[in-house]
Amino acid sequence: MSQVTVGLDIGGSTTKIIGFKNKKLLRECLVKASDPVASAYGGFGFFLKHNSLKLKDISDIRITGVGASFIEGQLFDLPTTRADEFLSVGLGGLYAAKVDEAIVVSMGTGTSFVYANRQSVRHVIGSGVGGGTLSGLANTILNIRDIDTVTELAKDGDLSLVDLAIADISNDDIPGLTGDTTASNFGKVKDTARIEDLARGIVNLVFQSVGTAAVLAAKVKNIKTIVFTGNLIRVTPGIAVLKSFSTLYDVDIIIPKHAEFATAIGAALSRFHES
Secondary structure (H helix, E strand, C coil), X not given: CCCEEEEEEECCCEEEEEEEECCEECCCEEEECCCHHHHHHHHXXXXXXXXXXXXXXXXXXXXXXXXXXXXXXXXXXXXXEECCHHHHHHHHHHHHHCCXXXXXXEECCCEEEEEEECCCEEEEEEXXXXXXXXXXXXXXXXXXXXHHHHHHXXXXXCHHHCCEEHHHHCCCCECCECCCCEEECCCCCCCCXXXXXXXXXXXXXXXXXXXXXXXXXXXXXXXXXXXXXXXXXXXXXXXXXXXXXXXXXXXXXXXXXXXXXXXXXXXXXXXXXXX
């Protein structure tokens, strides 16, 4: 008999859902709704249809994320368990990146940093800088709150009209830093800066802040592998920012397939992590 374990990462209005059938990863789904309960139920139904499953095929449901607190009791009268969010972040990051040890960074509204290996997962630190910061700054500076719109604008932005670089303040080489390394985010905003340039500056500020904290967490744990996951990974101009840390700080940056769904994967995997 097929055994399907489903993992749901429930946010305020978005649910990411994925599952395993006999330990094989199924097709993922993402659903947005007006509230976490609606997105969870809607997402689960869409997941069943997407994978040609019936309720009787589901053996276990694992839920995590800030919206999980709004789910009372069971989903569709099926066994439903709350999975620890940090454990889900760590397990999902390791699985998606196919590594045994890493700092796993979950970039959502804010950002969490966990140390994970095959035996344990431990929260290292958190940051209030994340998707909420990006959308809030974009709303304030650009009068645009939609992250997809900001992403498209940022692709055509010129950072040299917004950020102060090392080459702007020094004629000498600084060991370990290139001339285009950021010296100050928004430290050189030109009057001629376009909306695209400002959007790029906002993305750069957020992703550099997260990347710097991730490198520090890796240094604290004395490891070189950093896995980035979460919704904010869909902001593609930010991916190049994160990858630049690889050369700058001699770390291995991994942005895996299913990065947006890693925490949902980890929630499902938490079933197999129980002692």
